[in-house]
Amino acid sequence: MTNLPYVAASYALGVLIPAGFALAAFLRVGAARRRLAAIDPRARPGAGPRLRRGGVR
Amino acid sequence: MHRFANPGQFLRLSGAVLPWVSAGALVLTAIGLVWGLFFAPADWQQGDAVRIMYIHVPAAWLASAGYMALAVCSALSLVWRHPLADLAAVEIGPVGAGFTAMCLATGSLWGKPTWGAWWVWDARLTSVLVLFFLYLGHIALVRAFDDPVRGYRAGAILALVGVVNLPIIKFSVDWWNTLHQPDTITLTGAPSMYIAMLWPLAFSTLGYSLAFAAIVLARTRAAVMERRIRGLLMARAASQEPAP
Numbered sequence: 001m002t003n004l005p006y007v008a009a010s011y012a013l014g015v016l017i018p019a020g021f022a023l024a025a026f027l028r029v030g031a032a033r034r035r036l037a038a039i040d041p042r043a044r045p046g047a048g049p050r051l052r053r054g055g056v057r
Numbered sequence: 058m059h060r061f062a063n064p065g066q067f068l069r070l071s072g073a074v075l076p077w078v079s080a081g082a083l084v085l086t087a088i089g090l091v092w093g094l095f096f097a098p099a100d101w102q103q104g105d106a107v108r109i110m111y112i113h114v115p116a117a118w119l120a121s122a123g124y125m126a127l128a129v130c131s132a133l134s135l136v137w138r139h140p141l142a143d144l145a146a147v148e149i150g151p152v153g154a155g156f157t158a159m160c161l162a163t164g165s166l167w168g169k170p171t172w173g174a175w176w177v178w179d180a181r182l183t184s185v186l187v188l189f190f191l192y193l194g195h196i197a198l199v200r201a202f203d204d205p206v207r208g209y210r211a212g213a214i215l216a217l218v219g220v221v222n223l224p225i226i227k228f229s230v231d232w233w234n235t236l237h238q239p240d241t242i243t244l245t246g247a248p249s250m251y252i253a254m255l256w257p258l259a260f261s262t263l264g265y266s267l268a269f270a271a272i273v274l275a276r277t278r279a280a281v282m283e284r285r286i287r288g289l290l291m292a293r294a295a296s297q298e299p300a301p
Contacts, residue, residue, distance in 0.1 A: 002104035003170045010163045011094060014112035017159045018086075018268050021152055022079075025275035032282035039289050 062141045064281045071274045078274065082267035089261025097257045109167040111257055115265035116160035120188055121223055123153030123269060127195065128220045131213035141277075143209040144284070146216065147199050148276035152269060154192035161185060172236060180229035181237035184222060191219040 001007065093111030100107035127149045133142035164182065165175045176182065199205075199212035230239045241250045250258075 002099070003106040006166045006170050007094070007105055007108050010109040010112050010166045011090065013159055013162055013166075014090065014116070017155050018265065018272070021155055021272045022268065022275075025272050025279065028279040029275050029282070032279045032286065036282050036286050036289075039286060039293075 062139055064141055064285075067141055068278060068281060071278050075271060075274050075278070078267050079271045082264055082271050084264070085260050086264030086268060089257050089259075089264050092257035093254075093261060097254050098251065103171055106167060106170045107254070109163055110254070111261045113160060113163040113167055114258060115262040116156050116163060117185070118262060119265060119269050120153065120157035120160045120185065121226055122266070123149055123156060124188060124191070124216075124219065124223060126273075127153060127192075127216050131216035134209060134213045135217070140284075141281070143206075143213075144280040145273070145277050146195075146209070146212060148280055149273055150192055150196045150199070150212075152272050152276070154189060154196060156265075156269065157185065157189040157192055161189060177236050179235045179237050180233040181226065181235050184226045184229050187222055188219075188226060191215070191222060195219075 089111060093108055097108065097111075099105045127146055130142045130146035130149065133139055134146060161182075164185075168177070169175050195212050195215055198215055199208040202208040202211065229235060230237055242255075
């Protein structure tokens with residue numbers, strides 16, 4: 001393959017940048033959900049179908 | 058639209074949609090990138106450097122489209138003062154800046170073997186660099202005020218002023234004599250690209266677009282929940298304060 005270092009570096013950026021954003025976003029959602037469940041009983045998993053699925057209003 | 062922009066409704070809808078958008082993003086991006094890297098033909102002139110296109114073109118599209126989404130949220134925020142539009146605008150900013158940086162970096166990696174230079178002060182490259190600075194300015198401005206609402210307003214005005222840069226990016230290759238090539242794919246004409254290169258590009262563009270949407274949705278969900286947490290903690294603190 002010609003120009004391999006340039007192609008490899010581009011693909012590394014193309015995978016790592018979105019993956020980094022995605023991982024950070026999903027960790028942040030998990031942390032927010034746990035914190036909310038700890039302080040708001042209505043947001044806990046066993047709090048009823050409406051709030052369990054929707055989280056908060 | 059206001060009904061869907063209700064924070065509770067948004068959490069319900071985004072919670073249902075997010076797994077599908079994420080899975081679609083993963084599958085389509087993987088197909089596009091593997092196809093582009095191993096199975097698409099090399100260019101007769103550029104060789105394998107053309108494979109950078111499968112990253113660079115979606116990143117460039119999402120840099121502009123992300124800014125357009127930021128501007129729409131800013132307009133909704135200024136006109137209807139909707140808090141969800143403010144939160145979405147704040148969350149789009151860093152993701153758009155990341156994809157713009159990806160566009161600039163991969164463009165540089167493509168420019169070196171093709172043009173012999175990492176960077177040229179070409180109209181297309183310079184206008185995309187300005188877009189990157191607009192994203193950075195928005196990120197800084199919305200966080201620069203003690204009162205978040207003032208930060209949202211200032212950021213929204215900056216985002217709307219910056220929209221003038223989008224047509225400059227789009228038409229820079231037509232208005233000026235640039236080193237960057239003109240558009241290969243247009244809405245009005247047939248693409249001047251070999252079909253074996255067009256398909257993997259379509260997959261990676263769609264995949265990256267879904268990835269952008271999934272990341273912004275997830276970040277906005279987190280921001281809505283964090284705002285709710287702040288509200289609950291403030292209400293709890295206020296109820297525990299002794300009466301004067």
